[in-house]
Amino acid sequence: MSSSSPDIATESPRPAPPPVRALPNGLAAFLVFLSSGAVLVLETVSLRLVGPYVGVTLQVTSSVIGIALAAIAYGAWTGGWLADRRDPRTLIAPVLVLAGIATAVTLPVVRYAGEVLRGGAASAVLLLTALAVFVPAALLAAVTPLVVKLQLADLRRTGQVVGRLSGIGTLGGITATLLTGFVLVAALPSSAIVLAVAALLVVTGVALGAYLPRRGRPGPARTRAALAVLGMAGTGLAILAPNPCDVETAYHCARVEADPDRPSGRRLLLNSAQHSYVDLADPTHLEYAYTQWIGAAADVAAPAGRRLDAVHLGGGGFTMPRYLTATRPGTDNLVFEIDGGLVELDRRELGVRTGPELRAVVGDARVLLGEEATDSRDLVVGDAFGHLVVPWHLATREMAAEINRVLRPGGTYVQNVIDYPPGRFVRSELATVAAAFRHVALVAPPAAIAGERGANFLVVASDAPLPLEALGQRVVALPEPAALLSGDALAAFVGDALVLTDDYAPVDQLLATA
Template structure:
């Protein structure tokens, strides 16, 4: 039996790619802090992003959905990329740069959004997505990369993999929850968006620098990098912070719900315009509260003039305050009128006192809170006139547009009283038709006031719905409208029925307001 030649050897095994060393694990407390802090910072960015883009693209369901979707995409991409890098580089050398870069990106976000917002202003879907991406994606992705980097460092013992991953994942979730509640309940109400973002950017930068110093002392890594690179990053961060102070700011003040500004009318020395999220919301003449500038306020005034002759007091309820124009008109034309205003934004009430001549007292009582919740506490048959003028940007909040809400308003309105509701819609006018059907499902008599061009679906416009359980004095209202706005149309009866057609009645269970408002 022959043996194989001695010079024949087995083929060499292909060498396995060695996993790079990750160095020592971080102390558990430091690892938990980094995951908690970075995850929380992402949710601060997400919450504040809605405030940043609102003045340019509104605060609608599409905008809110875009913020959530882009933030989740950034988290997914950042976590994936962080995990990929953790398997190829020493995570100890990546953690501090990720935090510092996230701080720089956060500082730059504010000027980028404000300059880009002026270009992308409007409600186009592509513009919304792009502006939200500029506000959120880069800093959120960098922060999302922190957790997989920390996890890789902590996986020294494969027998504890599930425990380590589960604990850090839970801590990250708790960080997000804490940041969401803190930002929504405290920070947004107390601080301007500029302050929140620059403070967050500073905190991220300081934590990143401190972490880099700590890690270099514990174990030398490739973290420091060239001095020129560190200097360039520092300059970039300072430039971002500096641009934030000079970027165009559409707000005089930021309330809990709005970016608000009061502008003087160059053609009327006592005229003031209230802009909310850059949209013209209310007009007030400080010297003459009887002056109604906007068409829809003239229509409301005309209905009130017919419902109660000048001088006859009213018990009026206003759902939404804004600039308090209509309450001021009713008080000026009908002394003794009791105006109760439900305004969700306490900051607007204070702004009205400071700059729009609002004086609360026996004839004007402002109640801060959600109109849907507050109207339920109003006595039955207690109001002669109910005015619906509540908006989130240019959209009636969906829960104020349903049949259940209309039923509550009807309950509060006296049998001979009138409900008027301001609505904004655009061709093909799906929302105004649905809202007319909704109000008509509760009130026996309904009419519509609108410009002829809007009814012909040639342009967007304000529309005024008028509802009552008593027959409406249509001809008297039409005559009064001819005096204040001769070009406006009033639809009622069969003409209105034809306009409404088979429109959907909105309910608490199904009220796709934003989708109905979308242009075809």
């Protein structure tokens, strides 16, 4: 009986997939440079997109950076995963087109959502920044691993290829950051920057799709049509989306509104927050309570009508320089305003006329104050804000000492501060100013001092005894009566509050509500 071996079906080996051809080195470098740079342009501009709705604070800046980094991480991860499963040559062009469409759609999404989330809590800040950054940044971050996969034809050069493209991507991000911060933001509105980036990405994606040969049939016509419709819809929505700005300066989304109850009244809004009120016909009219307090402090600082040498840290609508010029003819008002675009807006819309009695110097108030002579000023008015926050470097003990140096003996420093319950920042600022001045007082609404609501607070300081009786009589007689704290009452209010220094000034954290 013979036996035979069973038939063993032998499979013919599968043909190896054709090698994926690398892109030309120049094209690969351009794609990585462009996609990485576009992410950083969007990250920088997104601060300006969300600012009118949630402010420009440390938390907002941190949210934008964190969301952008998360998008880069997830996008790179997903791009690498896709690169191992699909031919990257068929993916890069569609990803660029989708990134362009997502970038264009960012404008209407942020502007419509911003109206709903305006002034919200931390969750609203995170949500709005995610809407501004995440999708386009994630799509752009997927480009680099797709390009890297195509360029890894020779495993002996893996390190060189990855290192070179990684370096080019970093250079793209650096170039975009510097170009946006120093040139684009100063020259173009945010909407124009976003739409230009979107158009560049779409054009690059379309051109790349036409350049790269594809194996097999071309993509369905329905897909290309859908992308075209999405692109047109995104661009149309971006153009029609509500714009909260009349003017975009290098630092602010600015708008001037007429007061319907006062024909000559104008309100200046910066990032949608009311910052100044000006009466074009009556420079002595002070609309807001805190400006009335500043006016009262200036009125009692020296005999009525006597000219003063005053420095204003922050210009806003130039309300106080106009008031001092009207009430004390001959007063020398020197205004330090960091935003040159705001100064130009004030000239056009608010009737500001610079000259011998009103000089506006564009630059950082602390740097410019350091150039002022010792004992050269009678009054320093601190009214500088980044949204609703005093810039931290203007709120430290070292800054207060510099102000004291510039003031003549008997000169007065008044500082406008905004705070909310439990009032940690205003207490710290009072302790900080008291570390540099012998005499300090506080003007504020009684309810705000009691911790019942947020408000403006006015810190008044001098090395000479303050005219407390005269100041107290003035502030209690105002339409919105205020309390004046000094001496033991002020010390009890301040307690053991932190003195802010250049080394440690957590202003944003102190302002956060409990």
